[in-house]
Amino acid sequence: MFTGLVETIGTVSSLVPLDPSTSGGNGTSLTISDCSSILTDAALGDSISVNGTCLTVTELDSSRHRFKVGVAPETLRRTNLGGLKEGSRVNLERAVLGSTRMGGHFVQGHVDTIATIVSVTPDGNALTFRLQPREREPLRYIVEKGYITLDGASLTITRVNDEEGWFEVMLISYTQERVVMAGKTAGEGVNVEIDIVGKLVEKSVVGYFEREAQAEGGRGPAILEKIVGRLVEAKVGAMQQQQR
Known part of the structure; x- marks a missing residue:
């Protein structure tokens, strides 16, 4: 989990294709440098957001201010990480601690x-x-x-x-x-x-209406009929106002 408050900007210093026979796919190993400020408490296996993508630290070299992450083929297809090259700059953020102030919002690091x-x-x-x-x-x-x-x-x-x-x-x-x-x-x-909150709200509301519809034999719940009725009335009223 992240906050969306970028801690520092790093530089991609190396991109190496992963060996399919050992990695299970045609992914890429990224080495990101110039980021000493976020490596003071970093450890192997930590999650770091790279341009909003949650990735796992696979190698760490604090003395040279750099770390490595592996990027799977699916991630390369669904994010802009596939377009990175040596010298590209990337936003970096460590995963939040329990004491972190939430100055941004809840960010998963899962690119939509x-x-x-x-x-x-x-x-x-x-x-x-x-x-x-x-x-x-x-x-x-x-x-x-x-x-x-x-x-x-x-x-x-x-x-x-x-x-x-x-x-x-x-x-x-x-x-x-x-x-x-x-x-x-x-x-x-x-x-x-x-924002994950919108997705959760939508799923909860859809689930409620589906349950209500089943309970009423396929007929939409009364509250939904009222909402639709009000929307229709508002639309008709706006059209009438424009015609005057």
Whole structure:
């Protein structure tokens, strides 16, 4: 578990394909350097978020300020880690402790999709990023003023357009100095993790309505009928208002 508060930015110093005969797949071993601040209490087997992806430390060299992680083929396909190269910079965060202040939000380090940066627009000393998810489905959980994790950084959603399939976040100058996304441009991809709370709420609500429908012989629960009725009334009222 992580908070989405990036602790430091590391540098990919080596990418070595793993031997399929020993690793069980065509994965990659990443060596990440220039990250001494997060290695003071690190140990083999620890979890470290690399661009928002929870990975396990397989080798540790604190004297040289670097560590290694293995990245499975599935992870390479589902995240932007497959596009890294020597010299790439990555956001890093250690797993939380029980005493950690939750300045961000609950982040699992499980990437849901990749979003493409559509545009970067300066707004004073801040930057507004418009992003389009690779799949439409994650948009159902993206709400204005809600949380989202981009390349491991906890950010607040400022705008959402479900019809056009994009959302926006803003990076203030302080954040720009501490995350890799600030250096990205239109066309580049970022890892996206949706706030787990939205998924849990949806599953609970769907489960409730399914149970109620079964109890009423397939007929929708009364509360759902009331909600639909109110939505229809509001829609009709808005249409009538526009015609006047």
